[in-house]
Amino acid sequence: xxxxxxxxxxxxxxxxxxxxxxxxxxxxxxxxxxxxxxxxxxxxxxxxxxxxxxxxxxxxxxxxxxxxxxxxxxxxxxxxxxxxxxxxxxxxxxxxxxxxxxxxxxxxxxxxxxxxxxxxxxxxxxxxxxxxxxxxxxxxxxxxxxxxxxxxxxxxxxxxxxxxxxxxxxxxxxxxxxxxxxxxxxxxxxxxxxxxxxxxxxxxxxxxxxxxxxxxxxxxxxxxxxxxxxxxxxxxxxxxxxxxxxxxxxxxxxxxxxxxxxxxxxxxxxxxxxxxxxxxxxxxxxxxxxxxxxxxxxxxxxxxxxxxxxxxxxxx
Amino acid sequence: xxxxxxxxxxxxxxxxxxxxxxxxxxxxxxxxxxxxxxxxxxxxxxxxxxxxxxxxxxxxxxxxxxxxxxxxxxxxxxxxxxxxxxxxxxxxxxxxxxxxxxxxxxxxxxxxxxxxxxxxxxxxxxxxxxxxxxxxxxxxxxxxxxxxxxxxxxxxxxxxxxxxxxxxxxxxxxxxxxxxxxxxxxxxxxxxxxxxxxxxxxxxxxxxxxxxxxxxxxxxxxxxxxxxxxxxxxxxxxxxxxxxxxxxxxxxxxxxxxxxxxxxxxxxxxxxxxxxxxxxxxxxxxxxxxxxxxxxxxxxxxxxxxxxxxxxxxxxxxxxxxxxxxxxxxxxxxxxxxxxxxxxxxxxxxxxxxxxxxxxxxxxxxxxxxxxxxxxxxxxxxxxxxxxxxxxxxxxxxxxxxxxxxxxxxxxxxxxxxxxxxxxxxxxxxxxxxxxxxxxxxxxxxxxxxxxxxxxxxxxxxxxxxxxxxxxxxxxxxxxxxxxxxxxxxxxxxxxxxxxxxxxxxxxxxxxxxxxxxxxxxxxxxxxxxxxxxxxxxxxxxxxxxxxxxxxxxxxxxxxxxxxxxxxxxxxxxxxxxxxxxxxxxxxxxxxxxxxxxxxxxxxxx
Numbered sequence: 028x029x030x031x032x033x034x035x036x037x038x039x040x041x042x043x044x045x046x047x048x049x050x051x052x053x054x055x056x057x058x059x060x061x062x063x064x065x066x067x068x069x070x071x072x073x074x075x076x077x078x079x080x081x082x083x084x085x086x087x088x089x090x091x092x093x094x095x096x097x098x099x100x101x102x103x104x105x106x107x108x109x110x111x112x113x114x115x116x117x118x119x120x121x122x123x124x125x126x127x128x129x130x131x132x133x134x135x136x137x138x139x140x141x142x143x144x145x146x147x148x149x150x151x152x153x154x155x156x157x158x159x160x161x162x163x164x165x166x167x168x169x170x171x172x173x174x175x176x177x178x179x180x181x182x183x184x185x186x187x188x189x190x191x192x193x194x195x196x197x198x199x200x201x202x203x204x205x206x207x208x209x210x211x212x213x214x215x216x217x218x219x220x221x222x223x224x225x226x227x228x229x230x231x232x233x234x235x236x237x238x239x240x241x242x243x244x245x246x247x248x249x250x251x252x253x254x255x256x257x258x259x260x261x262x263x264x265x266x267x268x269x270x271x272x273x274x275x276x277x278x279x280x281x282x283x284x285x286x287x288x289x290x291x292x293x294x295x296x297x298x299x300x301x302x303x304x305x306x307x308x309x310x311x312x313x314x315x316x317x318x319x320x321x322x323x324x325x326x327x328x329x330x331x332x333x334x335x336x337x338x339x340x341x342x343x
Numbered sequence: 344x345x346x347x348x349x350x351x352x353x354x355x356x357x358x359x360x361x362x363x364x365x366x367x368x369x370x371x372x373x374x375x376x377x378x379x380x381x382x383x384x385x386x387x388x389x390x391x392x393x394x395x396x397x398x399x400x401x402x403x404x405x406x407x408x409x410x411x412x413x414x415x416x417x418x419x420x421x422x423x424x425x426x427x428x429x430x431x432x433x434x435x436x437x438x439x440x441x442x443x444x445x446x447x448x449x450x451x452x453x454x455x456x457x458x459x460x461x462x463x464x465x466x467x468x469x470x471x472x473x474x475x476x477x478x479x480x481x482x483x484x485x486x487x488x489x490x491x492x493x494x495x496x497x498x499x500x501x502x503x504x505x506x507x508x509x510x511x512x513x514x515x516x517x518x519x520x521x522x523x524x525x526x527x528x529x530x531x532x533x534x535x536x537x538x539x540x541x542x543x544x545x546x547x548x549x550x551x552x553x554x555x556x557x558x559x560x561x562x563x564x565x566x567x568x569x570x571x572x573x574x575x576x577x578x579x580x581x582x583x584x585x586x587x588x589x590x591x592x593x594x595x596x597x598x599x600x601x602x603x604x605x606x607x608x609x610x611x612x613x614x615x616x617x618x619x620x621x622x623x624x625x626x627x628x629x630x631x632x633x634x635x636x637x638x639x640x641x642x643x644x645x646x647x648x649x650x651x652x653x654x655x656x657x658x659x660x661x662x663x664x665x666x667x668x669x670x671x672x673x674x675x676x677x678x679x680x681x682x683x684x685x686x687x688x689x690x691x692x693x694x695x696x697x698x699x700x701x702x703x704x705x706x707x708x709x710x711x712x713x714x715x716x717x718x719x720x721x722x723x724x725x726x727x728x729x730x731x732x733x734x735x736x737x738x739x740x741x742x743x744x745x746x747x748x749x750x751x752x753x754x755x756x757x758x759x760x761x762x763x764x765x766x767x768x769x770x771x772x773x774x775x776x777x778x779x780x781x782x783x784x785x786x787x788x789x790x791x792x793x794x795x796x797x798x799x800x801x802x803x804x805x806x807x808x809x810x811x812x813x814x815x816x817x818x819x820x821x822x823x824x825x826x827x828x829x830x831x832x833x834x835x836x837x838x839x840x841x842x843x844x845x846x847x848x849x850x851x852x853x854x855x856x857x858x859x860x861x862x863x864x865x866x867x868x869x870x871x872x873x874x875x876x877x878x879x880x881x882x883x884x885x886x887x888x889x890x891x892x893x894x895x896x897x898x899x900x901x902x903x904x905x906x907x908x909x910x911x912x913x914x915x916x917x918x919x920x921x922x923x924x925x926x927x928x929x930x931x932x933x934x935x936x937x938x939x940x941x942x943x944x945x946x947x948x949x
Binding site: 263306 | 586713
């Protein structure tokens, strides 16, 4: 399949570009990372310690050597060690990444379960009461930033009603119920806006597909509305919805930062914020790289899914 | 560009006004601390109370609007300038400039936005001075794409080519022609970027990575109020509400701008239509399969209700082919769709009846129509590619027509589909049944459509320009196939076409439609040999000829439905026009042997 090979090639190229940019950004921006790292409260560090750190980080070597070394390590799966406590970045990321993925996955399922049926019914009863209410709710849901939703949920359900703890994390094996209880609020927070996006896309796509000629053909065959909707409209309407959802999920990989912060959820982006504040370059580099790779892979997966859903893509 | 909806515009103007005028308002200093009275409830002096350092919450809230909008406006403007420059350069210079300007944006889009922002903040340190360029970088790709696409579409247009030929330099062409053309989409993009910037600025400030304390910012206020939400939950509510309402207004403005820029008009609100009044009595159908009486189709438009089909009556007998001919806009397709119950949403049957096997089709409810459609009554459409569902196999789509009307086992349906495809002349039918529409040629697709239409042995088949989308050689084959099938199944066939040679080949009788009305009808040989309406004469003269003489085109155009002349609809284009033609609307005069004409001067033609 030359089409597939081409897509994978482009994806690999993008990953390489991202890795290079992250690498270069840190080295080429004015200011010595080692010096910045060691400065505490505006006091300049002793030159000896800076030199020592330079050697430790390999910053004393030529940039090009660093660049190729860096890639050799990356290909071997080595993302370096944290500057704060020396733990390998790769193991820290592999500990945190599944939590973030679980959160996003849970939120995506919620968003699809709410957004697609609502979008479908709103499109069927276009201009009806349900459509108007749902459209307004979606506009509202899209206007409230995710950290506002999260903070208000904490205020309502944790502080005032005391139904759930305000945040934190326990692993599924330690306490399955507690795990789900702690996962619920951040997931609902993300799903709040995401379901509105899915709703809007579904509604627009269904309205668009309903006007196509092949839907008229389906009616001309004497098919009932349910069959037309499920067999002819939905399958075609879902393609743009899936694209947009996948792109949003990709954005969420980095965008759970705020939600994880609000709910004190120890996911990947929490790690990133801590590392940014502590100027822990290897961790920041690693996290940004991993998320970007996932982002690119997700886009590739969408294209593959497209090929499954739409036979025209396979031969194109 | 249409008018922008007022509501969102006023809301944004109000917020912007507050942000501009806040230094002039009689407010307490937003930075003045009064730690003794921290977290005080609302009072006369402090209408929204005091925060954790005893600062005036109302003042900080209004100053926060200034921060938010300033950051949003500055970053969106920067992104707009930068993106427009890159897009223009990429679109106009092509080559390396194009690669750098456009493809490099794909890399920016490869980072989730918040992540990219965090990366830059880490490198440059937090603060408004970092925030604005960070956000600008994030939103630049959107502008580049809009401008680039605009340039590509405009530069290929004739007037740009003309300007170039006249010696205008590239920069002049850019400024004079392209920028005005992309101004609308740019404005939409600007509003989107500004709205997104407000969201991101507040999020970063909330994390402590955006605006630096003690500057008043909604994100910072929310972050700080989180710590004291037990004692003073309202401190959390105010900035949340201010931020959300601002974003709501900005999103609404984005939608309003997009609607205004989008050339597609909003479709008219549909109203429920009453069933047409019942006809006086059931006609004695005799041998007719279909008996249409006084059909009128109406469409609601913003300019009032129009009647694109008026007073159309005809019958089709078993084994007979009736052709309906006319130019685009004559109402022939709407007539077919009305009989099928497939009129587009804005159109409806105003009056009339259409009898088929003892049912008045136009009085059927949805369920009743479903039993008829695809069963005794079926239809073939003009463009087989768009009329077939792209994601299902041909065989599935044909079998579906059977399952809709009869209980058929799946393996039986499969055999039947192969037999049908074989019957319509599809080579290798079993394999073709597994093909998707895009894998077949145009002729094969139309054969598949025909197989679908005859799957349930219909008594009446409506074919709406079934060969228009096909090559001439394929046209003849499909036409032959339709003729064969019609004789074999003794169906009535309604053949809708604008092509007189095709009609002459396939039809028994012909119905000439003009501007929504029948202007002449009769036996196809008689009508073609001795037309009795000037429009038919003109149509015949405009058809391509075998003898090589040039066809004569009909001057003028079909009158628009809401500007119909009071007299004869054809009068403005007619060479035989006289005063009486423009004064009164001519009736359809029934002549001997099923012929009829809607011309006052038909005797002079005969």
